[in-house]
Amino acid sequence: MKSFPKPLSTKEETDYLRRCKEGDKEARDKLIEHNLRLVAHIVKKYNMIDKETDDLISIGTIGLIKAIDTFDDEKGIRLATYASRCIDNELLMMLRSGKRLAKEVYLYDPIGSDREGNEINLLDIIEEAEIDIVESIVLEDDIKKLYHIIGKVLTDREREIICLRYGLSNRKEVTQREIAGMLGISRSYVSRIEKKALKKLRECFEG
Structure with a gap:
């Protein structure tokens, strides 16, 4: 997790999403880069004997990119909420094609720390109502x-x-x-x- 950039603040995310919607490639790249931590968290819950973690992250990142490209902020949900579903779906499609089962992604598992060193889990960024x-x-x-x-x-x-x-x-x-x-x-x-x-x-x- 330490190799991935920290999540964007709400203000930064809103700004990058606006710019991305206007066709700003740099903003799109930033959104992808700063959400790779979420990809890595979801990936580590999949038990794949014949797949390297890097391969799974690549597949999950495809889901992340799809999420960023199709995200509609007018739906009233956060990008992380929508992206988690898209990432999971991309991995599940791969699993179905390989006839393998996935482990459940637990909302209370840690995905990193905040600036004060407090542990952050998926539930902290995805509210129940949003799910x-x-x-x-x-x-x-x-x-x-x-x-x-x-x-x-x-x-x-x-x-x-x-x-x-x-x-x-x-x-x-x-x-x-x-x-x-x-x-x-x-x-x-x-x-x-x-x-x-x-x-x-x-x-x-x-x-």
């Missing part, structure tokens, strides 16, 4: 992705059954038996179509 906002943003993105996949990979009948079964597109959730009556088919047939459709969605979503 909820990030989860909402991620959920919103996942829902958009799911709707896109539903329209792309399912047949008309599969799409209709999934939308009815799970109350999508502002519909009320209904049972398989109710769907069977509406469509004039057996409940077991509805069940088979539902399972097939869910398998398609899962494979496409995770792929």
Whole structure:
């Protein structure tokens, strides 16, 4: 951790974010540099036998860069909150492709010290309310992705059954038996179509 620059102050971060949004490459580089400590903290929680720490930091840094390039301060969250999710997602994508499991990132683990030498943990820079906002943003993105996949990979009948079964597109959730009556088919047939459709969605979503 000592090899990484300390986090920026709120004022410095706000200034660099403004300049970065205006196309200032130097400001963008500063934001990346001063958030590498966060990358290193998240990386050390991953148990990867076949990956060097430097490789993991490189992968995590890709997530950090994506966060800086897509960060919207109008969402009401801090960069560190949003970046932690993007870094984690980048590492998880790598893990999924390698079929390996990640250790949990603990909010109370130390990531450095402040000017007075007091220990700082991730929770100090990511407030609980902000985590909820990030989860909402991620959920919103996942829902958009799911709707896109539903329209792309399912047949008309599969799409209709999934939308009815799970109350999508502002519909009320209904049972398989109710769907069977509406469509004039057996409940077991509805069940088979539902399972097939869910398998398609899962494979496409995770792929």
